[in-house]
Amino acid sequence: MTTTATAKVSEMIRQADWKTEKHVPVIECPDTVRPDEMFDVTVTLGKEVAHPNTTEHHIRWIDLYFHEKDAKAPYHVARFGFCAHGESVEGPNQGRVYTHHCGATRLKIGKPGVLQALAYCNIHGLWESTREVKVSQ
Numbered sequence: 001m002t003t004t005a006t007a008k009v010s011e012m013i014r015q016a017d018w019k020t021e022k023h024v025p026v027i028e029c030p031d032t033v034r035p036d037e038m039f040d041v042t043v044t045l046g047k048e049v050a051h052p053n054t055t056e057h058h059i060r061w062i063d064l065y066f067h068e069k070d071a072k073a074p075y076h077v078a079r080f081g082f083c084a085h086g087e088s089v090e091g092p093n094q095g096r097v098y099t100h101h102c103g104a105t106r107l108k109i110g111k112p113g114v115l116q117a118l119a120y121c122n123i124h125g126l127w128e129s130t131r132e133v134k135v136s137q
């Protein structure tokens with residue numbers, strides 16, 4: 001993919017199957033929730049195909065939005081920032097401790113909609129995924 005100075009951000013967001021593409025965020029939450037009751041949401045990458053977390057190649061952040069049915073704009077519900085990537089006093093990628101890019105939050109919704117996760121890799125750009133959430137009556 002090539003970009004130009006006039007390219008829209010939406011044109012630079014990639015999608016793929018998370019089972020075969022390591023950059024696609026995986027949203028884990030219940031399929032159906034109760035109205036106005038808190039539920040857990042976890043977003044991670046590399047669930048099937050591991051993504052590196054090194055000083056040279058890593059995930060910088062994951063944003064989580066909720067698109068409520070019939071709403072005019074999405075709710076921004078979480079930002080998970082990752083600013084540590086295996087740095088060590090022994091040198092880049094020489095340490096023995098690494099973290100994994102994973103974010104967890106809790107939210108409640110009153111109407112059904114779609115969760116959207118947007119992840120940024122410092123080398124491979126923007127990637128997104130979505131997951132529908134229903135609300136029981």
Ligand SMILES: [Fe+2]
Binds near residue numbers: 123
């Ligand atoms: Fe990457």
